[in-house]
Amino acid sequence: MNETRDRILDVALDVLGENPDAGMGDIATAAAVVRRTVYGHFPSRLDLIRTLTERAVAEMTAVLTDVNATGAEADAAWVEFIARVWPVAHRYRVLLALRRGEYGEAIHGLLGPVDALLADLVERGQDGDAFAKHLPAGVLSQVAYGVVFAIADNDLPNGARAATITSLLMLGVPETRATALVDERH
Known part of the structure; x- marks a missing residue:
């Protein structure tokens, strides 16, 4: 069954x-x-979408919790998170499209734990001057993470690299630092 x-x-x-x-x-x-x-x-279709979202949240939360536990600098932790969550984000990229539609409220509500963990990581980066402070951590984390899903949705070659660098740029990390962090990871 x-x-x-x-x-x-x-x-x-x-x-x-x-x-x-x-x-x-x-x-x-x-x-x-x-x-x-x-x-x-x-x-119902909503039950199916909720279950898919719950699976995605469980996978992303596990990765983010593990990455946060490493104690790495916030920008390096972000790189590690994106590298490890890329297959999950790519697999569940349809949730971004569904989040904009009639299921948006249900999906948004279920993503709460991921949103909170991302905001904590960004706030840690802001406190350590690794990330920009022009937006609150919760908003900035959503902007940066939204880029990851947008790139995953477009299925670009070297998408993980593009998503990681672009999201770091969105977080206010200088391009040379962003590129170096990604190159160090690979």
Whole structure:
């Protein structure tokens, strides 16, 4: 039962990644199950989206908590976080599109733990003069992290590198420092 549920979720990510407006029938067809099976696991499309978001939040929170525990400088910790979360961000990039639509409030509410951890990291960077102070930490972290999802959504070659450098620039890290941090990581 869990295997079918997990397969439906994995297929849903692919289907919704191709078409964020895809319906439950499209997901059922792609998963090679009947619609009733999908609805048996997820009574509504919103339940499916919530579950996908919960999976993404759990994965991102685990990575961010682990990175924060290293005690590295905030800008280096950001680089490590983006490097480790890139596959997660790329896999769940459809949530950005869905966050702008009818499911925005539900997705935004579930992302609270990630948002809080990111804001803490940015605030630490602001306190240590690694990040700019022109915006509050919570807003600045969302701007920088939004860039990561935007680049993931465009599937650029060397996307992880581009996302990391661009997000560091958004945080106010000088370009030479941003590039050096990324090059040190690789």
